[in-house]
Amino acid sequence: GPLTPRRAAFDGSLRRLRLLAWTEPRRHLAGYVRQVRLVQELKENDAKCRQAMDSGLYLLFHRLAPFVQRHNSGYRATWLPAAEALRVLDVGGQPPERLHDAVLLDCTPDLTPRFALDTASCANKGALEAALDGSFMKMRSAFFLLSGKDAHMLSKGQALLRWHGDHRFSGRSGRLSLRDASGSKRTCPDTGHVQYPQMAPVVIVLVVDGDRCLLARKDIHPPGMYSTIAGFCDIGENVDMAVRREVAEEVGVTVSSLNFVFSQHWPFPSSSMMLACHAVAEEGHTEQISVDTTELEDARWFSRDEVHSAFSRPVPPEALSGWAVSSPEESSQAAPGDVPFWVPPKWTVAHWLIREWIQVPKLGLMSR
Numbered sequence: 001g002p003l004t005p006r007r008a009a010f011d012g013s014l015r016r017l018r019l020l021a022w023t024e025p026r027r028h029l030a031g032y033v034r035q036v037r038l039v040q041e042l043k044e045n046d047a048k049c050r051q052a053m054d055s056g057l058y059l060l061f062h063r064l065a066p067f068v069q070r071h072n073s074g075y076r077a078t079w080l081p082a083a084e085a086l087r088v089l090d091v092g093g094q095p096p097e098r099l100h101d102a103v104l105l106d107c108t109p110d111l112t113p114r115f116a117l118d119t120a121s122c123a124n125k126g127a128l129e130a131a132l133d134g135s136f137m138k139m140r141s142a143f144f145l146l147s148g149k150d151a152h153m154l155s156k157g158q159a160l161l162r163w164h165g166d167h168r169f170s171g172r173s174g175r176l177s178l179r180d181a182s183g184s185k186r187t188c189p190d191t192g193h194v195q196y197p198q199m200a201p202v203v204i205v206l207v208v209d210g211d212r213c214l215l216a217r218k219d220i221h222p223p224g225m226y227s228t229i230a231g232f233c234d235i236g237e238n239v240d241m242a243v244r245r246e247v248a249e250e251v252g253v254t255v256s257s258l259n260f261v262f263s264q265h266w267p268f269p270s271s272s273m274m275l276a277c278h279a280v281a282e283e284g285h286t287e288q289i290s291v292d293t294t295e296l297e298d299a300r301w302f303s304r305d306e307v308h309s310a311f312s313r314p315v316p317p318e319a320l321s322g323w324a325v326s327s328p329e330e331s332s333q334a335a336p337g338d339v340p341f342w343v344p345p346k347w348t349v350a351h352w353l354i355r356e357w358i359q360v361p362k363l364g365l366m367s368r
């Protein structure tokens with residue numbers, strides 16, 4: 001029969017997952033309404049948005065690489081005031097009008113608008129880095145080195161800047177389309193056709209069968225890492241259809257029930273909306289996994305104990321740096337088998353889906 005997605009109501013444990021969503025605490029509710037309404041106004045009013053750029057805060061990028069600074073023993077994202085952003089443009093030999101290339105991200109509780117600006121027009125990246133005392137880092141590295149909040153804002157900024165770079169021309173007329181002041185849409189000058197920034201919906205699912213869960217790896221993954229099943233939604237599908245199809249396609253297992261758990265924006269390789277679920281394997285269909293080897297290198301059942309010990313082992317650093325790879329050439333060269341089984345690092349949906357299952361023993365039975 002049809003699957004019924006349900007919002008899982010795990011007390012307490014779901015609160016930790018909210019770390020990934022960055023919703024404002026309740027006490028700021030009235031302020032929150034003012035915040036979102038201001039953002040909406042800036043999206044609709046070009047003159048007001050350009051004016052807001054003079055007093056905004058900026059995250060800088062260079063050819064989509066986010067600017068980060070050393071902080072304590074790690075790194076942090078840096079919000080520059082408009083005057084600083086203008087100084088950087090000046091160092092890069094660019095006129096102040098370039099500030100208007102920025103895209104609107106959000107605004108702070110004290111109603112300061114925040115933007116992302118790509119300094120790609122400044123050819124000398126090194127000069128900018130020297131002037132700023134920091135560096136432009138590849139997103140794949142920055143995402144895992146920063147706090148969750150910083151990683152989220154950088155991935156949002158990069159996603160929006162990338163979208164503009166990839167959608168410069170109208171799909172209707174082929175002419176250069178025009179962005180609005182906030183960067184929240186592009187309009188075709190001939191036809192008036194409007195395009196909005198897009199995310200691709202992706203389902204990601206931890207399939208469980210009693211006391212074991214199904215994990216898989218691709219050949220581009222670093223050695224030893226097994227993750228959850230994931231796949232892009234086909235056009236016209238809902239979440240349950242996509243989960244059911246992806247699991248059947250990739251590992252030949254059918255699932256009988258499904259809990260939607262949470263969602264996350266994922267910047268790699270471009271913008272995805274990860275819809276994270278737990279699903280229960282259909283009884284009698286769990287013994288033979290048939291792996292689609294065009295997509296996966298291996299898939300197998302892991303016991304709760306195996307997964308538990310994977311969480312308690314430190315992740316090898318070389319494995320971590322190879323995690324978010326996009327092509328086999330980029331992936332780590334260590335031979336498989338050298339590294340014991342480990343799960344994807346924090347800030348990944350896969351990590352939280354697996355952790356949640358470990359911490360809530362009855363999870364797999366919730367909607368049976």
Ligand SMILES: NC(=O)C1=CN([C@@H]2O[C@H](COP(=O)(O)OP(=O)(O)OC[C@H]3O[C@@H](n4cnc5c(N)ncnc54)[C@H](O)[C@@H]3O)[C@@H](O)[C@H]2O)C=CC1
Binds near residue numbers: 350
């Ligand atoms: N944050 C996390 O924990 C994880 C995130 N992911 C992400 O989920 C996404 C989907 O996972 P896959 O197994 O690669 O998907 P998948 O199983 O759908 O296979 C990828 C193939 O789908 C096709 N495809 C259909 N629509 C597409 C679209 N809009 N963009 C790109 N390809 C599309 C392409 O032929 C592509 O080769 C990836 O972007 C991956 O980075 C995957 C696992 C864990």
Ligand SMILES: [Mg+2]
Binds near residue numbers: 229230231232250295
């Ligand atoms: Mg897949």
